Amino acid sequence: MEEHNSYDLVILGGGAAAFAAITEASGRGLSTAMVNTGLPIGGTCVNVGCVPSKHLLAVGESAAAPQENPFEAVRYSDDEPTVDWAKALDGTDALVERFRQENYVDVAEHFETDIYEGYGQLIDDTTIEIVDGPDERTQITGKKTLVATGSSPWAPPIDGLDDVDYYTSETILEERNLPENIVIIGGGYIALEWGQILHRVGVDITILQRSERVLSAMEGQLGREIQRAFEDEGIDVVTGNDFQRVRTPAADGGTEAVQSGVAVETDDDGTKRTVTGDALFVATGVQPNSGGIGLETVGVETNDDGTVHVDEHFQTTNPDVYAAGDVIGEPELETVAAKEGNHGVKNAFGDEGVSIDYDAVPAVVFTSPEVAAVGTTELEYMDEHGTCSCRTIQMEDVPRAKAVKNTDGLVQVVKHHETDEIVGVHMVGPRAADMIMEATLAVKFGLTVDDIIDTVHPFPTFSEAFKQACQAFRRDTSKMSCCIE
Template sequence: MVNTGLPLGGTCVNVGCVPSKRLLAVAEHGAAASDNPFDAVTYPEEPTVDWADALDGTDDLVEQFRQENYVDVAEHFETDIYEGYGKLIDSEGQRPSSNRTSSGDDTTIKVVDGSDEGAKISGEKALVATGSSPWTPPIDSLETVDYYTSETILEERDLPESIVMIGGGYIALEWGQILHRVGVDVTILQRSKRVLSGMEGQLGREIQLAFREEGIDVVTGNDFQQVRSPASDGGAEAVQQGVAVETIADDEPREFTADALFVATGVQPNSENVALDAVGIETTDDGTIRVDKHFQTTNPDVYAAGDVIGEPELETVAAKEGNHAVKNAFGDEGASIDYDAVPAVVFTSPEVASVGTTELEYMDEHGTCTCRTVQMEDVPRAKAVENTDGLVQIVKHHETDEIVGVHMVGPRAADMIMEATLAVKFGLTIDDIIDTVHPFPTFSEAFKYACQAFRRDTSTMSCCVE
């Protein structure tokens, strides 16, 4: 393995899933007093969050995960780790990929930077799993101002009083809620008409409502014009004093100002300077590596997996893709992934989760849709614990009754989505779910309620019917 940039383990353990989910939990506990729905519970004073201490604890957790789950595992399997920037070189004298053989040490990686610079590693096959990096949109003058990303914010021990965020995907929402709950005034600006624009429409609308009720300003439908920053006097020593985002929203020019800017507009594949073209590997216009369904690139000796091959950019998907790529490279197993059965989760409060086909996608394909939506406020467990934000929507096949899509917002949605994922993956029908006894009272009953809504009026149903 050749690794550079982030330490061993890549995005998820170092700057992605692990630190963000811990900080979401820190922020949730920090907001416990203000979110308390019970009159019987009182707090003597508002809790406070020591952000620097929270980051220190997060760093300790990341270091532990990195050591136990990556460094120790690599050592266990006697994996050689080369620190540096790897480039593919043509060990067969730049011959076209169509003339390549597939025996012997046909692929070579040269380390061109880092502590192991100059090393060459050759083998039968190579796997490109270089991940992705935060992407910056083409907004006028954005390159002239300082801004945070989901990586650099983890280095900031002294948070600003206010932040304006550009972006409305899961990174923007998770970090927006974290920062708001630790005391930062947050404004989220999204280009499209709703946040989470790639998911079922109801989910974005529901989470926007929850955020606005919490005090996070969410403005959608922005046509960004310019980003600028006033600077203090001092010539070459001038420092950035706040930021202003000029945009057009609802056909009206608007300006949003804050102490700092956070850009969370997605990611781009790390495919530059790897010398892919030198060994006949094709990419798309945005740099995504072209692979077939078995993760083989246009060079038969090189496979690719993870964010560098495009959506869905999820750590769990990357791990599965890498696993399948190796099986296919050395065992010719023909392993592939059914991406329609891959769940997506946003770990905000309330949580957002989705798997399978959306209502709009089904309408486009079949010209009809059989869908049902139940509100979390109708679920007994949600009522009992005063946590009723959200909904569950099911999309079923209009002829077979098989569940083809499930989309939810609400408490425990990240855990509830797995039952729905199994239903989509294995073609279960709504009656299969109805016929399965669910524990009462649980949030997971919301999924069963949504299935029952196809068969009866759930408003006239007792708690534990069927």
């Protein structure tokens, strides 16, 4: 029997963008409903992204702590740390379940949002029909619709890849018995975070990146610095790979009838290389979940890469349909998705015309050392202005870093060559994920390097690294005392 219900706002998706949308809608007295499919309620971040990966990074950091002890006064036995991976995943599952209940299920109940489970499709301008799943044959209609279906791991078109089994950032969370070594294809934040997690719990890791450096979309110094840190830790990082084929290595009898691990064949400027491992992990990015949800039926256009086409106010080519989150493309970040979902509701029901300044959105890689960046890179500034006013300081020159013997990393500041306004900050180092917020405010509100210099920073802290990079525009920072103003 078909069921049909009406609301002010109906949402296709159940992640960060969807929940930000119902929060804003509730404040406006609007009735809301969402259709959740695929991942459990909460979407990528809570289920298979931010929450589990950061938990497991902390597990790996604890496992690595004895080997990385820099103090002669502290001694450990020669025994290697033992990590019970299955127990670590049990802890992750418990954490995810608590987050999902407290931050999503309870929140939806608080805002009186009806949640329908199943695969939803747009069948009319603002009507969603659930065509498969627990609430199959139910239709919900709204005055406006928000598409917030997120994204899924993407695998590149490498010959033979479809014929071998491989992990993704989602499926690795289901593997209780890890192999001895894993080959990771990719060099972005997913590859680096998972590479370090798995290395620190005892897996030999080789990272294969197509471009000449990891984190290729970020400031060049960041990729080179984190690659050096990874290699010092014992993680093999091979860049400049032209992937030719993925296959199963031949068995002893000379055939490939018996699967035994994986072999990745690459070409680096004519140099052939074959990298073998017990298993493969593909970490080459994500693709939007835009197929099969009825977009074309309601006149919603997509871009060449499959992302939903929206204007700066998150309105699609159907004026009654808005879209937010990973499904509209980069940057694929939970906080950005939430802001987009919030703004979509404001624009749909309040005609507020709000948008996002994506240049002031920070990006973070939660490795050790951490990587963080906001704003314009040196190369981007050079391309636009033909000059660059940039300064870089090393973490080994920062008093707090020297005091605690945690000196990997650097901080680079890019400023406008005429106004001295800070337009970009890029850093590798301890606490970079926390330090980047001061830099983000500087970029967002057009602060100058002198504004940062004139602000008293607590001593000794890692945050002084940003101030010191700004001071480098005004003086020789190698010739000053610890807390010179």
